[in-house]
Amino acid sequence: MKLAKLTLGTMIVSCSFVGNLSAKAATDDTTKRIDQQLQTIQLQLNKMDSDINVIQNEETLLERQLSKLKLAIIENEKKVQETDAQLANAEGEIHDLQLNIDSYKSKLGIQSMNLNIDSLTPVLSLENEGTPDTLSSYEATKRLFENTSELNNLISVNDTLEEKIKNANSLKEDLAGMSELLTDQAKEKNDLLNDLETEETTAKKNRDSLFNESQTLTKHKSEIERAIQNEQDRLDGNWSTQPTESYTPTINLAPGEVPQQLMKYYLYAEQKYGVPWYYLAAINKIETNFNTDSTMVSTVGAIGPMQFLPATWVGQKYSTGGGLVDPNLDITNLQTIKAGNGYGVDADNDGMANPWDIADSIATAANYLSANGFATDIRKAIWHYNHADWYVDEVIALAETYKNNSAPTSSAAIQLNAGKENDVVTVGYRWINNSVYVFGGGRNQSDIQQGIFDCSSFVHWAFAQIGINLGELSSVSTDTLKAMGEPVNESDIRPGDLVFFDTYKKDGHVGIYIGNGKFIGAQSSTGVAIADMTTGYWKEKFNHRVIRILK
Known part of the structure; x- marks a missing residue:
């Protein structure tokens, strides 16, 4: 990231010129030049700060994901080992049962397990045991019962064997499935490691670049501050941020619809915090496409349907840098949020303020906008949500679309019921x-x-x-x-x-x-x-x- 070509002489001349002239006497050309120079410097600084912040947050998030992935791999490896042991036991039992069956088959003179009348006749008859003249009635009956009992045992053992084989095959199938999952997770682990190494290298390069360029800016700090202050004084007289409801956006967005199942949460937040529902719907759409983005976690760690940084939700006093907090901190705890002066809201009265909960997340967005002056300066409040002019324009344009095309069917007061606002989808x-x-x-x-x-x-x-x-x-x-x-x-x-x-x-x-x-x-x-x-x-x-x- 290189600064625009600004020479020391240009900056000092410009700053000195502005510092020595009153705002009234400054020429339009000088005003434009100073404005352009200051904007260039500020954009470069903002970009460097943003890049460093993104990289640091991504490193933290990747480290957390990697830790969870390692846990999953360890747990799944245990499952594979357990399944291997169960499969080995099943195969051992099958081997023993096969020996048992072979013994019965030999004793009864049966060559196949496909039992039918022909194969059962010699077993149940006495034709191989002599004639009725050589056997007493008692002995014949006894032998008949013995053969029948052994045959029943054979059939029972065969059924058991078939069940064991079925279970063993099922175990093999499960083991194959687990092996496939482990392979996927191992690949994910390697990808995360590679990403982390790349992020670390990029972070070091950006830090060096930021350090070197910040030395130049520090050297001219007083001149730039004077130029910024004078230029700000110059612009204050003509600059107005107060929008009106007739604001015409500078961008074109295709009309869309608001999911009706979300409307009650927008309306509740509007009634509670005074932020019109269509602004909340627009932010929800832009941030997570009405809660359908694949992860709903941004590269810098913003989470949930309305994309809050954890430190904004629970309070900046808990920030560990870049808007993140200690992963062990319960950011849904209402007392923790209160102590940290966070913005998190328990809209559905379930005892916690959850950034992943639809009702809580939308209400918190309204709370945040309201706290940042939405009632008096809409653009400024939205800018606080995301520090980018294009974002402000896009939210307002989309809000106008929703306002004109998706009006609510009722203006009745909205009540959210404790514990009953859960949706299986969300x-x-x-x-x-x-x-x-x-x-x-x-x-x-x-x-x-x-x-x-x-x-x-x-x-x-x-x-x-x-x-x-x-x-x-x-x-x-x-x-x-x-x-x-x-x-x-x-x-x-x-x-x-x-x-x-x-x-x-x-x-x-x-x-x-x-x-x-x-x-x-x-x-x-x-x-x-x-x-x-x-x-x-x-x-x-x-x-x-x-x-x-x-x-």
């Missing part, structure tokens, strides 16, 4: 980038508290949050889930439906459809994440099985 957002995939994980509270899931246990957990029990947690699987609810045609799919994929086996993976061709689920290499099933891997694996749980 309740899992809290685990995005905050969970790991472990085959067989998520079937006890300890795993769930740590964000350890596989695809089936995540689906079970998500529906449990809205009061729907999908069977025993300990035994939930894709096979049990596909037997529930009601099959529907793919053309009738809607948010909340279960979608199935043929991965390591038929119906080997399951997720929850969220709309726009996307689904949320516990994915092998990312943990809980949103994925696109209209392209790439998931399009190829989708088997068109759709199950509706919600009527």
